[in-house]
Every structure is written in structure tokens, then in C-alpha cells.
Amino acid sequence: MPGSLTRLQRYYLLYTGGFILFVVALAILEDHGMPPRWIGYSFLIFTISMYAVIGIMSRTSDVSEFYVAGRRVPAFFNGMATGADWMSAASFIGLAGTLYLSGYQGLAFVLGWTGGFVLVALLLAPYLRRFGEYTIPDFLSARYGGNAIRMVAVGAAILASFVYVVAQIYGVGVITSRFVSLQFEIGVFVGLAGILVCSFLGGMRAVTWTQVAQYVILIIAYITPVAILSWSVTGNPVPQVVYGQVLQQVQQMEGRLFDSPAEVDARRLYRERADEYAQKIMQLPNSLVLEREQLTAKINELKASDAQMKDIVALEKQRRELPHDPEQARLRWETAMYAAAERAAPPIPHAAAFPGDDADAARAQRINFLALVFCLTVGTAALPHVLMRYYTTPSVRQARESVFWSLLFILLLYITAPAYAVFVKYEVFTHLVAIPIDKLPGWVAAWSKIGLVSIEDINRDGILQLAELSLNPDVIVLATPEIAGMPYVVSGLVAAGGLAAALSTADGLLLTITSALSHDVYYRVFRPQSSTQFRLVISKSLLLVVAVLAATVAAQKPGTILSMVAWAFSIAGSAFFPALVLGIFWRRATRAGALAGMVVGLSIAIYYIFRVEFDSVAWLGVSGLRMEPWFQVQSTSAGVFGVLAGFVTIIVVSLFTRAPESAADGFVDAIRRSRRRQDT
Amino acid sequence: MAHGLYWRKTRRLTFGLLVIWVFVTFVLTWYAPELNAFSLFGFPLGFYMAAQGSLVVYLVIIWYYNRRMRRLDEEFGIDDE
Structure with missing residues (x-):
């Protein structure tokens, strides 16, 4: 009234x-x-x-x-x-x-x-x-x-x-x-x-x-x-009322998805990458010198053969962008190591409270x-x-x-x-994961451009695995309108x-x-x-x-x-x-x-x-x-x-x-x- | 003394409601993994409590406190409008 x-x-x-x-x-x-x-x-x-x-x-x-x-x-x-x-x-x-x-x-x-x-x-x-x-x-x-x-x-x-x-x-x-x-x-x-x-x-x-x-x-x-x-x-x-049902579906998909061979494989590759970075950090400063030498050798080899110019340029760019000193290398590689380790970690079911590998971790x-x-x-x-x-x-x-x-x-x-x-999460599981990378919805590319979504086909199977996708938290609310078309x-x-x-x-x-x-x-x-x-x-x-x-x-x-x-x-x-x-x-x-x-x-x-x-x-x-x-x-x-x-x-x-x-x-x-x- | 009584009643109400609040916020939450074995409206119960249930309890606590305090004010002839 x-x-x-x-x-x-x-x-x-x-x-x-x-x-x-x-x-x-x-x-x-x-x-x-x-x-x-x-x-x-x-x-x-x-x-x-x-x-x-x-x-x-x-x-x-x-x-x-x-x-x-x-x-x-x-x-x-x-x-x-x-x-x-x-x-x-x-x-x-x-x-x-x-x-x-x-x-x-x-x-x-x-x-x-x-x-x-x-x-x-x-x-x-x-x-x-x-x-x-x-x-x-x-x-x-x-x-x-x-x-x-x-x-x-x-x-x-x-x-x-x-x-x-x-x-x-x-x-x-x-x-x-x-x-x-x-x-x-x-x-x-x-x-x-x-x-x-x-x-x-x-x-x-x-x-x-x-x-x-x-x-x-x-x-x-x-x-x-x-x-x-x-x-x-x-x-x-x-x-607010119906997402309980959607959560159930998400849980079912989690059960299927998390341990699928492709996911396990992608996570293993990230684990290896993280270990690689850890090795390199431990062997500083030699590892940096070695990496530079390897790149130089590769460039020279390519130059000797009649390789494409653009491959050589790409490698030279890579060499230019190498860290200048061991301190910088440590910082950069640590970031990369943590990023890889994060992707290597097995995902946690959405509704699981206090997951931990053992009782101590769960208690913490x-x-x-x-x-x-x-x-x-x-x-x-x-x-x-x-x-x-x-x-x-x-x-x-x-x-x-x-x-x-x-x-x-x-x-x-x-x-x-x-x-x-x-x-x-439901949308990601149904329309992103296990989809060929060239067929992903348009919003993924749009938000990748400004760095809020990143995708990397680490196992080179042309299909997106959950472990290969990383989303910035801000993107969830900002991109929902596009996700829903x-x-x-x-x-x-x-x-x-x-x-x-x-x-x-x-x-x-x-x-x-x-x-x-x-x-x-x-x-x-x-x-x-x-x-x-x-x-x-x-x-x-x-x-x-x-x-x-x-x-x-x-x-x-x-x-x-x-x-x-x-x-x-x-x-x-x-x-x-x-x-x-x-x-x-x-x-x-x-x-x-x-x-x-x-x-x-x-x-x-x-x-x-x-x-x-x-x-x-x-x-x-x-x-x-x-x-x-x-x-x-x-x-x-x-x-x-x-x-x-x-x-x-x-x-x-x-x-x-x-x-x-x-x-x-x-x-x-x-x-x-x-x-x-x-x-x- | 009327003054003391008003305060004692307010205090008792406050602490009673705080006990409920502590129970919902900390005790139930501590047992969330165990509660997750049950389900409510399709949600695992532990998840539901943290996402909605406790929030509604909070709202009810405040509503009940306001109601009781209004009564108490009337009883003691307090009008601060």
C-alpha cells in the first residue's frame, strides 16, 4: 500500500x-x-x-x-x-x-x-x-x-x-x-x-x-x-534456494573428473615442472649460467642449419628475457615453482570441510x-x-x-x-573441462587477454583439463554475465x-x-x-x-x-x-x-x-x-x-x-x- | 531496586543469546566434516550451516533480542524516542 x-x-x-x-x-x-x-x-x-x-x-x-x-x-x-x-x-x-x-x-x-x-x-x-x-x-x-x-x-x-x-x-x-x-x-x-x-x-x-x-x-x-x-x-x-541441487551435480562431476587419467597426468606434469624449478633454484647460480649456455648452443645450432628465422628470433628473445642475476632468478623461479605446485595439487571437493592429507593437517x-x-x-x-x-x-x-x-x-x-x-563451477565443469581447447566459449579468450584466466595445454592433448585452467578470483563475478551469455x-x-x-x-x-x-x-x-x-x-x-x-x-x-x-x-x-x-x-x-x-x-x-x-x-x-x-x-x-x-x-x-x-x-x-x- | 533489575535482565538475555551464538558459530562449525554426512535441502549439512543456516540463526537472535528488549523497556517505562 x-x-x-x-x-x-x-x-x-x-x-x-x-x-x-x-x-x-x-x-x-x-x-x-x-x-x-x-x-x-x-x-x-x-x-x-x-x-x-x-x-x-x-x-x-x-x-x-x-x-x-x-x-x-x-x-x-x-x-x-x-x-x-x-x-x-x-x-x-x-x-x-x-x-x-x-x-x-x-x-x-x-x-x-x-x-x-x-x-x-x-x-x-x-x-x-x-x-x-x-x-x-x-x-x-x-x-x-x-x-x-x-x-x-x-x-x-x-x-x-x-x-x-x-x-x-x-x-x-x-x-x-x-x-x-x-x-x-x-x-x-x-x-x-x-x-x-x-x-x-x-x-x-x-x-x-x-x-x-x-x-x-x-x-x-x-x-x-x-x-x-x-x-x-x-x-x-x-x-539461493536451488543451488543445493546444482552442488550435488557438481559433487558427482568432481567424483568423475578429479581422478580421470588425463587430470592425473596433467597434475603429474605440473609436479615435475615444480620439481625442476626447485632443482634449478637449489643449483643457483650455476643453473642460470647453464641455462644461458644451453640456449646459446641451441641458437647456434639452428643458425648453422637452415632453420626458420622466426624460431631463432623466438629463442633469442627467450635468452634476452632470462633473469639477469641469481637473485632475480630465484624470485622468478620461486613464483613459477609455486604456480606449478598449486596446479599440481589434487583439487578439493567443493563441500569438503577441513580436508588434509593427515590428521595433523586437518586439525590445522x-x-x-x-x-x-x-x-x-x-x-x-x-x-x-x-x-x-x-x-x-x-x-x-x-x-x-x-x-x-x-x-x-x-x-x-x-x-x-x-x-x-x-x-x-557447474558451468566450468560442463562447458570448459574436457572440451577441446579451440572450441572453448568466447569469454575464456576475452578474459585471458587481460590475464584473469590462463590456460596451458601442458599434456598437449588439445583438450582442457581442470589442472590446466587457472582463474583469478575476481573473474567469477565479473565474467558471470558473459558465462551465461x-x-x-x-x-x-x-x-x-x-x-x-x-x-x-x-x-x-x-x-x-x-x-x-x-x-x-x-x-x-x-x-x-x-x-x-x-x-x-x-x-x-x-x-x-x-x-x-x-x-x-x-x-x-x-x-x-x-x-x-x-x-x-x-x-x-x-x-x-x-x-x-x-x-x-x-x-x-x-x-x-x-x-x-x-x-x-x-x-x-x-x-x-x-x-x-x-x-x-x-x-x-x-x-x-x-x-x-x-x-x-x-x-x-x-x-x-x-x-x-x-x-x-x-x-x-x-x-x-x-x-x-x-x-x-x-x-x-x-x-x-x-x-x-x-x-x- | 528497579534499576538493577533492568540491567540484570538485560545481561541475562544478552549472555543467553551469546551462548547460542557461540554454539552455532564455533561448536557446530568445528564438527562440519561430521555434519556433512547428513543432508538438508540437497546440501551437505555442514556446508549448509556455514552458507545459510547459521546466518538465519544470527538474524533470529537479533530479532528475538530486539523483541525482548522492547518488552523490557515497556515493563520499566523506558521510552527513548
């Missing part, structure tokens, strides 16, 4: 209808010969100008509007905005790919990224809202008192958010360069513009309403291709899976850009309800991602969705960093007397600086930054979660305890990541740092140790210091329950 909808709901309904009409119009235009490039441009221009319009309409010069959207965001819309805020380029593009490649093992992300919202709902959101200030450092500083804890919190918030925002802008660059064929660096700055039109003009208020709009686009874009694929495979357009998998789930849940419940959103609702009750809506909207995507993986407009839609996911998360993160710097550092610590007008000027200028800085870093294409995002969860969880939860639930927690706990938790997480992941720091001249992981836990799950150490430290130090003063006591009372009606 339209009459029962609020004004806002009518607006967004109209907007959604408008967007669908736009997509349909483009589909018709494509049918009449509109080139793909123009479709890409249309999506880019249409969506970014929509966000700009919302941004301009919500521009503000009020501090409360800028930081917390005036606390007027209804639960339903805050849930939607949180969904967009939360789901990043990694969730949109990467998750389905991870699930495709690692099957059950990838579900740690699905579990962790949704389970964390239970912690938000039960332990944090209502209390943060009842407190009702602007930032997470605000909360910690009010509970424990003093600026030291505020500064530690600001440091941790920026540390966790900055790498994250760089990864989002990087994602924008990747999407625009792939679908609109803009140059990567230009794409990055287009993304920057898309982010700034909202956050710069209207702060949290504009970001909130843009995120709602972005959620609508990203969820339509995510579900449409896989629904069409599901329809064409099973005749049922609800992939189990521990790592649970450790990762733990870090992702706790990290989810501690990332400041998510928690900040619960300051924006009108009441505590609405804050509670908005966590429900958040999880519901996020679920829609996370329930779909495993379906994506299974459907694409859909028109280009669907690909454009997916690109627009990925863009929306990346932009919305970047907006939220940028605002977190800015408010930490301008509100917590500048206003609270350095200039408490500054006027509200001036605070806003400071915020907006800082926002600009941070955004340009993040885009500049992203334009350098830093490879490691993408893996650093996984660490953000461990860092945020270790720094914030124990101090926040104990601050609410344990009256006895003291300032010294919290400060020590945050520093210890953060340090342990960073220390662990560092020692497990890196062996040397070139610019410090240190090497030999690498240590054996504790209990076989990988560095992405460093938070397990950080969070536990944080809790223990806070409890022990608190018990050894004097109980908090009555101010903290009053604070705890105030956040644990709202005042009664008759009191106010």
Missing part, C-alpha cells in the same frame, strides 16, 4: 524504479546497436551523477549533521546504509571468487562477516547510541577519562581504516579500467570525485543517503546475473578456520566506520532495530555469494554495482578517518575552544587531504595493500573490542587497564602479523625475522592472540589499579539504561 509508506520510502522506491528503467532502456539501446563502450560510460555517468545529486541535496554546514546525520536516520534506512558501508569491493567482487577457489574453506568469510553483527547488536550498538556522541574514541575517552586513550584509539582507527580505503579506491580503478577502458590512474581519480561529491559537501548526512542509493544498485547488480544463470541452468530464478585447517571466523566477527564488531553508523539513529530502540536491518540487507549478498561459486548491459550493471560497493565503503571509511582527526585530535585535544564553523572547515579540508592521499597511494598499484585489508580486522578487533565491551559490561575496568589492554592487544596483533609474514625490513637493514606461527595460526588471524591478550591485560591491570571514580560509575549507569519517562 503506497499510502502506508513514508516519504523517504517513496523517494527510494521511485529511485529504484528509475534505475531499473534506465537499465531496461540501455538494454533496448544495445539491441539497436549501441556499442559496449558507451554502455559502460552511461552506467558510470548515470550512477555517479545520481550520487552527486544526493550529495548536493544533502549538503550541510551543521556539525551534528556532518558527523552523525543529525541523528535522524530511521532504522530501516540506517540498516541499508550500513549494508553498503559494510560491503566493500572485496565482498562484491572477491568473495564469490574465494568461494569458488576454496569451497567450504571460503565460508569462514561468510560466517565471520555476518556473525559479527550479532556482537554489534548484543554488545555494542544500543550502548553506543545511548551514549550519543560522535566517534568511537569519544566513547572510550568518556568511559575511561583522559586524552591518552583517545589518542591510542585515533591511531588504531586510522591504521585500520586507511589501508581499507586505499583498497576501495584501488577497486574503483580496477573496475573503471576494465569496463569503461579508462586508464587505471584516471579511474582512480574518477573514483575520488565520486567519493568527494558526497562526503565533502554533506558529511555523514550525504554519505548516509548516498549509501542507501548505492545499496539498491549493488544488490540489484549482484543478484541479477546469478539469477539469470540459475534460471538457465535449473529453470528456477532463485539461486580446523583451527585456522575457526580462528579466522573469530577474527572476522570480532573485527566486524570493532571497525569504527561500521560502529559509527549506530550513532545516527533517532533512538536506542531504533539503533537495535537497525542492526537487524543491517544484517538482513547484508545477508542478501552473503547468501548469494556461495551460489555464485557453485553455479560458475547475457548482453553487455548486464556486465555494465555488475560494474556499476562493484563501483557502488567500493564507493560507499570508501565514503564511510574516509569519514571515520576525518572525524578521528578533526573531531578527536583537533577539537577535543588541541583546540576545545574553536568555533563550530571553524571545526567544519577543518573537517572538510582534512577530508580532502586524506582522500587525495589515499587516491595517490592507490594509483601506485600497491600489491601488498590488498592483503593488508585482511589484517585490518585483526587490528581493529585487538585494539577496540576488549576495551569497548569491558567498558560497558564490567564496572571495575579502569583507565590504566583499558589503556594497557589496547596497547598490548594492538602490539601483539601487529607483532604477530609482522613476524609471521615478513622476513626482513630492507630500509631498517633487519633480516631473519620470520618465526614459526603459534599453533599453526595464519597471520590473517593474528587477532585471536591480540583480542585475548587485550582482555587479559585489561582485567589484570584493572584489578591491580584503584577502582574507577564515581564519574565512570555514573557513565556506566547512564549507558546501561535510558532514563524513565517520568524522570525526563
Whole structure:
């Protein structure tokens, strides 16, 4: 019933209808010969100008509007905005790919990224809202008192958010360069513009309403291709429901395929190749000299006979491209060795949980899976850009309800991602594997060109084996429209969705960093007397600086930054979660305890990541740092140790210091329950 | 004292639901290979729980918490709108 909808709901309904009409119009235009490039441009221009319009309409010069959207965001819309805020380029593009490649093992992300919202709902959101200030450092500083804890919190918030925002802008660059064929660096700055039109003009208020709009686009874009694929495979357009049957078929095919003679043979050849590289690496530097000599001998031999010129040129090119020195040879050959070893490994059935050659390996998998789930849940419940959103609702009750809506909207995507993986696997098994290589579908060649799909006929039988195919995780979502034979407009839609996911998360993160710097550092610590007008000027200028800085870093294409995002969860969880939860639930927690706990938790997480992941720091001249992981836990799950150490430290130090003063006591009372009606 | 009672009830509810959450998230997941021997809607059960089942339980936990807290607020005359 339209009459029962609020004004806002009518607006967004109209907007959604408008967007669908736009997509349909483009589909018709494509049918009449509109080139793909123009479709890409249309999506880019249409969506970014929509966000700009919302941004301009919500521009503000009020501090409360800028930081917390005036606390007027209804639960339903805050849930939607949180969904967009939360789901990043990694969730949109990467998750389905991870699930495709690692099957059950990838579900740690699905579990962790949704389970964390239970912690938000039960332990944090209502209390943060009842407190009702602007930032997470605000909360910690009010509970424990003093600026030291505020500064530690600001440091941790920026540390966790900055790498994250760089990864989002990087994602924008990747999407625009792939679908609109803009140059990567230009794409990055287009993304920057898309982010700034909202956050710069209207702060949290504009970001909130843009995120709602972005959620609508990203969820339509995510579900449409896989629904069409599901329809064409099973005749049922609800992939989340029917992929169980498809999974059964996949399992049957796995049983037939994995141990077929051709597969076993291809894997053996890769194994041999890996061993060969291992040999060569061991015999460095002689092996490099030998290889050069062999090539030279071969070239001379060919030159002596009357071989084709192009064969000689090819060999000479090969010789030119040999590594220049043993160090380079080691690096290059190690990469090649790992790649070959990966292809040589027997594939793992999609639904198999914790596979391992022996009981020990299986146990390590189990521990790592649970450790990762733990870090992702706790990290989810501690990332400041998510928690900040619960300051924006009108009441505590609405804050509670908005966590429900958040999880519901996020679920829609996370329930779909495993379906994506299974459907694409089904397609790969039926239309790619055991097919002659010259008869493969067109999308394989198209994505091979940009290096996301690679095929090598190692056993030279002219037929593709599973072991001979390697897919980049990103390709699963990006190529599904083509895999299902859909028109280009669907690909454009997916690109627009990925863009929306990346932009919305970047907006939220940028605002977190800015408010930490301008509100917590500048206003609270350095200039408490500054006027509200001036605070806003400071915020907006800082926002600009941070955004340009993040885009500049992203334009350098830093490879490691993408893996650093996984660490953000461990860092945020270790720094914030124990101090926040104990601050609410344990009256006895003291300032010294919290400060020590945050520093210890953060340090342990960073220390662990560092020692497990890196062996040397070139610019410090240190090497030999690498240590054996504790209990076989990988560095992405460093938070397990950080969070536990944080809790223990806070409890022990608190018990050894004097109980908090009555101010903290009053604070705890105030956040644990709202005042009664008759009191106010 | 009414104040203490409200908090005690909130705390009991919170911890009760957290126990369910820990059970679903960590205990069931630990036994996923064993659960995979069973099947539900065509999915191996362990896989289904991690891909859908647990997620729905999470949603129900939050829904139930909100409902109970709303009741509790009414009972104690709290209205923070």
C-alpha cells in the first residue's frame, strides 16, 4: 500500500524504479546497436551523477549533521546504509571468487562477516547510541577519562581504516579500467570525485543517503546475473534456494573428473615442472649460467642449419628475457615453482570441510578456520566506520532495530555469494573441462587477454583439463554475465554495482578517518575552544587531504595493500573490542587497564602479523625475522592472540589499579539504561 | 531496586543469546566434516550451516533480542524516542 509508506520510502522506491528503467532502456539501446563502450560510460555517468545529486541535496554546514546525520536516520534506512558501508569491493567482487577457489574453506568469510553483527547488536550498538556522541574514541575517552586513550584509539582507527580505503579506491580503478577502458590512474581519480561529491559537501548526512542509493544498485547488480544463470541452468530464478541441487551435480562431476587419467597426468606434469624449478633454484647460480649456455648452443645450432628465422628470433628473445642475476632468478623461479605446485595439487571437493592429507593437517585447517571466523566477527564488531553508523539513529530502540536491518540487507549478498561459486563451477565443469581447447566459449579468450584466466595445454592433448585452467578470483563475478551469455548491459550493471560497493565503503571509511582527526585530535585535544564553523572547515579540508592521499597511494598499484585489508580486522578487533565491551559490561575496568589492554592487544596483533609474514625490513637493514606461527595460526588471524591478550591485560591491570571514580560509575549507569519517562 | 533489575535482565538475555551464538558459530562449525554426512535441502549439512543456516540463526537472535528488549523497556517505562 503506497499510502502506508513514508516519504523517504517513496523517494527510494521511485529511485529504484528509475534505475531499473534506465537499465531496461540501455538494454533496448544495445539491441539497436549501441556499442559496449558507451554502455559502460552511461552506467558510470548515470550512477555517479545520481550520487552527486544526493550529495548536493544533502549538503550541510551543521556539525551534528556532518558527523552523525543529525541523528535522524530511521532504522530501516540506517540498516541499508550500513549494508553498503559494510560491503566493500572485496565482498562484491572477491568473495564469490574465494568461494569458488576454496569451497567450504571460503565460508569462514561468510560466517565471520555476518556473525559479527550479532556482537554489534548484543554488545555494542544500543550502548553506543545511548551514549550519543560522535566517534568511537569519544566513547572510550568518556568511559575511561583522559586524552591518552583517545589518542591510542585515533591511531588504531586510522591504521585500520586507511589501508581499507586505499583498497576501495584501488577497486574503483580496477573496475573503471576494465569496463569503461579508462586508464587505471584516471579511474582512480574518477573514483575520488565520486567519493568527494558526497562526503565533502554533506558529511555523514550525504554519505548516509548516498549509501542507501548505492545499496539498491549493488544488490540489484549482484543478484541479477546469478539469477539469470540459475534460471538457465535449473529453470528456477532463485539461486539461493536451488543451488543445493546444482552442488550435488557438481559433487558427482568432481567424483568423475578429479581422478580421470588425463587430470592425473596433467597434475603429474605440473609436479615435475615444480620439481625442476626447485632443482634449478637449489643449483643457483650455476643453473642460470647453464641455462644461458644451453640456449646459446641451441641458437647456434639452428643458425648453422637452415632453420626458420622466426624460431631463432623466438629463442633469442627467450635468452634476452632470462633473469639477469641469481637473485632475480630465484624470485622468478620461486613464483613459477609455486604456480606449478598449486596446479599440481589434487583439487578439493567443493563441500569438503577441513580436508588434509593427515590428521595433523586437518586439525590445522580446523583451527585456522575457526580462528579466522573469530577474527572476522570480532573485527566486524570493532571497525569504527561500521560502529559509527549506530550513532545516527533517532533512538536506542531504533539503533537495535537497525542492526537487524543491517544484517538482513547484508545477508542478501552473503547468501548469494556461495551460489555464485557453485553455479560458475557447474558451468566450468560442463562447458570448459574436457572440451577441446579451440572450441572453448568466447569469454575464456576475452578474459585471458587481460590475464584473469590462463590456460596451458601442458599434456598437449588439445583438450582442457581442470589442472590446466587457472582463474583469478575476481573473474567469477565479473565474467558471470558473459558465462551465461547475457548482453553487455548486464556486465555494465555488475560494474556499476562493484563501483557502488567500493564507493560507499570508501565514503564511510574516509569519514571515520576525518572525524578521528578533526573531531578527536583537533577539537577535543588541541583546540576545545574553536568555533563550530571553524571545526567544519577543518573537517572538510582534512577530508580532502586524506582522500587525495589515499587516491595517490592507490594509483601506485600497491600489491601488498590488498592483503593488508585482511589484517585490518585483526587490528581493529585487538585494539577496540576488549576495551569497548569491558567498558560497558564490567564496572571495575579502569583507565590504566583499558589503556594497557589496547596497547598490548594492538602490539601483539601487529607483532604477530609482522613476524609471521615478513622476513626482513630492507630500509631498517633487519633480516631473519620470520618465526614459526603459534599453533599453526595464519597471520590473517593474528587477532585471536591480540583480542585475548587485550582482555587479559585489561582485567589484570584493572584489578591491580584503584577502582574507577564515581564519574565512570555514573557513565556506566547512564549507558546501561535510558532514563524513565517520568524522570525526563 | 528497579534499576538493577533492568540491567540484570538485560545481561541475562544478552549472555543467553551469546551462548547460542557461540554454539552455532564455533561448536557446530568445528564438527562440519561430521555434519556433512547428513543432508538438508540437497546440501551437505555442514556446508549448509556455514552458507545459510547459521546466518538465519544470527538474524533470529537479533530479532528475538530486539523483541525482548522492547518488552523490557515497556515493563520499566523506558521510552527513548
